Amino acid sequence: MSDPLLSVRNLTKVFGGLVAVDSVSFDVARGEVVGLLGDNGAGKSTLIKCVSGVHASEEGEIVFDGEPVAFASPMDARRAGIETIYQDLALANNLDVGANIFLGREVKTRRLGGLVQTLDDKHMREQSRQTIDSLQIRIPTLTEPIEKLSGGQRQAVAIARAVYWDARLMIMDEPTNNLGVPEQHKVLDLIRMLKRRGVPVILITHVMPDALQVTDRIIVMHRGRKVAEKITAHTNAEELVQYMVGAREDAPT
C-alpha cells in the first residue's frame, strides 16, 4: 500500500468523564472504502467528528495527505477536501438541486458593468447537471425544491455536492438509514462509483450487509475503542457481530 491518504494515530476524545474515543488508530488508503462498524454509542460518530473538524481531539494525531492537520471547523476540513455527509444531509429542502450543490459557495456574476453582483443560477444549474449525469444519478427536476425528491435522491444530491467540490475523502454517516431497499442499492452503487473514481470513503454503519457489500476493510468499534480491523473478504457477519457486541476483541495493532 502506498502512503495512506488519511492516517489517524492514537486519537482520544473525552467528554467530561466519558472517554468517547480511546486511543484509536487507523489508515485510509486512496481509493479504498473503509467500513466503520459499531453499535450506538460505540464512538463511531465522535471519532468521525474529530476527523471532520467538528470536535477537537484531546490527544493523538491526524495526518491527511502526509501533513499533520488540526481542523478548527468543519469548513476547514472541507477546504482540505474532507467532505462529511451526515444523516440529515445538511441540505436546504426548500431550495433546488443547483442551489444546494452550491449552498454557501454560490457562484456570482457581475452585472451592469460590475456595479452589482447577482447569482449565476444558469452556471450553477449547468454544473450541477453535469455532476449529476457523471454520477449516473437520475433526478426528475433540477429546478424544484428538493423536498419533492425521495430520500435516496436527496442522498445523491449530497454526494454530488461533495463530488463537485472535489472531495478527496468522503465520510458517510449511516447513508442507507431511512431508505427503501431500491434506494439503499443506489446509494451503495454510488459508493462503488466513488471508489472507481479514486475517492476513498469512510462508511459509518451498523447495517452488516451494507458493510460487507461495499467495503474493502472494516474497523469495528466498541465502547470507544477499536476492537477489530478486518479485510472484508476475510471476515463474515457472525465474527463482526461478536466484535460489535464486545464478545471478542483483538489486541490493539
Add this chain to the structure above:
Amino acid sequence: MAGAQALKNSEDQVLSESASKIALSRDLAASAALTPSQRAAIFLSRVWAWVFLGLMALFFVVSVPLATGGSVSFLTIRNSQNILVAIIPVLLLGLGQTFVIIAAGIDLSVGWVMSLASVLSALALRGAFNSGLPLFPSVVAGLAGGVGGAALVGFVNGVIIAKLKVPAFIVTLGTSFITRGAAYLLSENSTVIGLPFGLRAYGNDALLYYIPGAGGGLYFLHRPEVGGELLRHMDIIFPYPVVVTAVVVAWAIFLLHRTQFGRHTYAIGGGMDAAVRSGIPVDRRIIQLYILSAATSGVAGWLSTLRFTAGSAVIGDPLLLSSIAAVIIGGVSMFGGSGTIIGTVIGALIIAVLTTGLVMLNVEAFWQFIVVGAVVIIAVLIDQSRDLIIGRTKRGLRR
C-alpha cells in the same frame, strides 16, 4: 457456514423490515404523481392571492356605484392613487419583515422603529435646515437620521438574536418597547413640529398631474397653478413617496431573488443546521436581516415625516400587525423557507383595496378589522391545504 447463515439472517431481517418501507415509499410515489385536480388545487393555491385581489376589486367596482346610486365610482385614478398611498407604510414594514420571516424569524419591533425613525428624521431634518442647509440636503439628512437610527435598532436586534441566541420574538418585543420609549422621549411627547414649510412638496408632490376636460392636461413633475373647479378635478399620479416605495420594492425583489444574500435568507429559513454546515455566515446574515427589516421601516418613518411635515412617535404603532398580515396573505410561510416580495405587495394591496372599498360602501369602519382578520386566516388555510395535497412534511417553528 455459520457466518454465511448469520449474513443471510441479517439480510432477511433487512428485507422484511424494508418491505414496509417499500410500501411506504410506494405511497409517497403515488402522492408524487398528482392527479389533474390536485395539480389544479396547487395551481390555485399559488395564484389565489392574485385571483382574490382581482375578484375583490371587481366586487367593489360593481358594488360601490350600486350602493351609492352611481354617485361614487371605485375605478378612478384618484382612488387608485389613494390605495397606493395607503399601502406605503404597511408595505415598507412588510418588505423587511418578508426577509426576516423567510429566514424563520420575526420582527415585532418594526412599528415602533418606524415611529422612532419618523421622530429622528424630523429632528435631523429640522436641525440640518436650522443650521443653514438648503431644503434638499436637509431632507437627505432626515433620511440618514431616520434610517440610521432604525438600522441601529436592527443591529441590536440582530446581534442579540444571532450571538446571544435569544429568540427573535422576545428580543424584538423588548426592543419594541425600548424604541417606543425612545421615540416619545426624543419627540418630547409624541410630535416633532417646526419643520420647514417647503417640506410639504417632498411628501405630497407627484410625478404626474392630470386635469381632465377643457383647460386641463397632463403635467410632468410640475404641479399646475390652477384653482377652483380645475383644482378639484386634478388627479395626483404617483406621489414621490409611492415612487420611493416602488424603488425599495424593486430593490427588495432583486436582493431576495437574485443575490447571494437572498439565497442565504431562504437557506437559513429552510434549515438552520444545513445553513451553518454549508458554511453560510449565518450570524452575520441574521444581523443583516434585522438591520434590513429596521431600515425599510426607517424609510417608512422618513416618508411619513415628509408627508405630514411632522415627526410622530405614534405613527407606526398600529402598523405592525397589518404588515405581518400583508406578509402572511402574500403567502410567506411563518415556518420560514418560502415566500416572495411580490406576494407581500399583493398582500398589502389586498388589505388596502379591502379597507378603501369598505369605506366607500359606507360600511362601519370596524368591519375592516373583521374582514382583514378573516382573510389572514383563509390565506393560511389555503397555504396549508396545498401542503396537505402535495404531502410536504411539516417543519417545526424555529427561532
